[in-house]
Amino acid sequence: MTSSSPLTYRDAGVDIDAGDSLVERIKPFARRTLRPEVMAGIGGFGALFEISKKYREPVLVSGTDGVGTKLKLAFQLNRHDTVGIDLVAMSVNDILVQGAEPLFFLDYFACGRLDVDTAATVIQGIARGCELAGCALIGGETAEMPSMYPDGEYDLAGFAVGAVEKSRLIDGAAIEPGDVVIGLASSGAHSNGYSLVRKILERARPDMNADFDGRSLAEAVMAPTRIYVKPLLALMDALPVKGLAHITGGGLLDNVPRILKDSLVATLDSTAWTRPKLFDWLQREGQVADAEMHRVFNCGIGMVVVVAQAQEEEALKLLREAGETAWSIGMICRRGADQPQTIVV
Numbered sequence: 161m162t163s164s165s166p167l168t169y170r171d172a173g174v175d176i177d178a179g180d181s182l183v184e185r186i187k188p189f190a191r192r193t194l195r196p197e198v199m200a201g202i203g204g205f206g207a208l209f210e211i212s213k214k215y216r217e218p219v220l221v222s223g224t225d226g227v228g229t230k231l232k233l234a235f236q237l238n239r240h241d242t243v244g245i246d247l248v249a250m251s252v253n254d255i256l257v258q259g260a261e262p263l264f265f266l267d268y269f270a271c272g273r274l275d276v277d278t279a280a281t282v283i284q285g286i287a288r289g290c291e292l293a294g295c296a297l298i299g300g301e302t303a304e305m306p307s308m309y310p311d312g313e314y315d316l317a318g319f320a321v322g323a324v325e326k327s328r329l330i331d332g333a334a335i336e337p338g339d340v341v342i343g344l345a346s347s348g349a350h351s352n353g354y355s356l357v358r359k360i361l362e363r364a365r366p367d368m369n370a371d372f373d374g375r376s377l378a379e380a381v382m383a384p385t386r387i388y389v390k391p392l393l394a395l396m397d398a399l400p401v402k403g404l405a406h407i408t409g410g411g412l413l414d415n416v417p418r419i420l421k422d423s424l425v426a427t428l429d430s431t432a433w434t435r436p437k438l439f440d441w442l443q444r445e446g447q448v449a450d451a452e453m454h455r456v457f458n459c460g461i462g463m464v465v466v467v468a469q470a471q472e473e474e475a476l477k478l479l480r481e482a483g484e485t486a487w488s489i490g491m492i493c494r495r496g497a498d499q500p501q502t503i504v505v
Contacts, residue, residue, distance in 0.1 A: 182302060185280040189287035193297045197263065200298075207298035209264050209321075217326035221260035224319045225250035230354040233361075233381060235313050237368065240278050242384035243316065244285025245292070246351045249385035250408070251320035252293040253463065256389050257404035257419075259330035259396060260322030262295035268317040269302045272309035282316070285384075292387040295320065328396070332403040332419030332466070339402060339492040340472045341416075341426055343433050345485035346462030348383035349442075352409045353456040357381060360446040373437045380438045388463045391482035395465070398478055403466035407458040414455065416464055417501035420492070426464075428490035428504045435460040454504050466492065 183203070190202050199208035211218050227246045234243050244267075252262040267286050269279055279302065290297045309315065324330075349357060361381075368378040395401060403419040416426045439459050442448065453459055465486075467475045472488060479486040495501065 182274065182276050182279050182283075185276065186283045186287070189284050190297045193287055193290040193295065195263070195294075195296045198296050198298055201296065202299055204299075207264070207266070209296070209298060211263075211323060215323055215325055218323045219260075219326050219329060221255040221258050221322045221324060222320065223251040223254040223322075224317065225254065226315070226317045227351050228354055229358060230351050230382075231314070231316065232358060233354065237378050237382065239378065239382050240281045241285055242382055244282045244287070245289040245384035245387070247316050247318040248286055248289025248293055248295075248320070249387045250351055251318050252289075252295060252322070252387060252389055253385070253406045254408075255320055255322040256392055257330065257406050257463075258324065259328050259401075259404075260324040261393055262293045262320050262322040262389055264296045264298045264321055265290050265293075266298065266319045267300035268319075269300070269314060270309065270316075271304060271314035272306055272311060274302065274304045275312070278312075278314070282314070286318070289384075289387060293389040294393075295322075295389075330396075330401060330404055332421070334400075334402045335420060335424060335466050335492055337424065337492055337494050338469055339466050340469050340488055341428060341490035341492065342465040342467065342472070342475060342479070343428075343461035343487050343489040344388060344463040344465065344479065345386075345433070345487075346407070346436070346458045346460055347386040348380060348436060348438055349457055350385040350408070350462060352411075352458065356446065356448070356456055357442065360442055360448075364445040366445075372441075386462050388484070391479055391484050392463070392465070394482060395475060395478050399467065399471050399474055401465060401467060401475075403464075405464040407461055407464060409456075411453070411455045411457055412459065412461060412464075412504055413451075413500070413502050419466070420501050422501075423495055424501065425493050425495040425499055426490055426502045427493055428502065430459075430504050432489040433460055433487045450504075461489065464489075
């Protein structure tokens with residue numbers, strides 16, 4: 161007959177003390193993101209958020225997303241300070257395009273064994289993203305699951321909730337022929353197309369620390385997704401915005417049609433904006449066709465704004481004053497038979 165000693169949670173590979181330490185590390189970061197509507201945030205079983213009385217007919221808009229395989233590069237390069245910003249950006253930019261102001265954000269961080277320093281770095285980035293978006297980081301989950309993830313790796317997911325006055329919802333229904341397409345500059349590849357990015361890096365085997373247009377290639381490929389919330393909320397308050405498209409997976413070719421009626425086509429001029437050198441390098445090293453570039457990557461345009469032609473100059477002025485790099489990149493036209501809904505020329 162064999163005997164065995166009593167088992168504890170630590171025998172299963174879970175460190176409870178590390179989780180407590182992480183909570184204390186992240187509380188100051190989360191506290192900086194709080195809004196007046198937060199009634200109870202991190203630490204409880206559920207976070208409480210009161211909808212502001214400024215809304216007469218509030219519509220809640222929600223979005224959830226992750227960072228995708230960009231995380232694989234974060235592990236390889238040991239760069240964890242910006243993926244949290246990516247996580248927030250992917251959700252808040254999505255709900256923004258319907259006219260919603262992001263109100264609060266929750267995150268999910270899962271790993272095999274918790275490294276408090278790495279997790280705190282990631283969550284500090286999440287808090288920074290929330291500050292940029294003006295939303296509160298009010299809760300989340302840190303899951304330590306032994307044998308589920310290799311040492312040093314983790315997964316991320318995020319969830320954002322915003323609100324918009326019912327009468328101010330943006331769905332693209334007002335877009336018509338003659339309207340102008342404005343493009344807002346991206347900060348790089350954002351968080352999309354990284355399976356192809358990693359394949360190109362594997363083939364090219366570049367020195368990731370070498371100078372690349374004034375910074376290292378590692379910094380260029382890991383640049384965090386731009387958060388467009390504050391400039392676009394200000395624009396929506398100043399003039400009518402007919403449509404917004406967040407350029408994520410599917411690039412320009414698949415995302416712009418999501419806000420267009422079947423009878424419309426957006427014709428975009430690729431010479432109207434400055435494409436970041438990162439995309440030139442990726443296309444050259446991967447021998448990627450133009451159509452594939454526009455289908456996979458944002459190619460320098462992270463957000464598309466559609467306004468009436470009469471509002472074009474004022475919209476560009478307001479966006480540039482808010483710190484955005486913005487260009488008029490195309491027009492909305494009537495769609496011909498069997499014509500795609502976005503054409504990049």
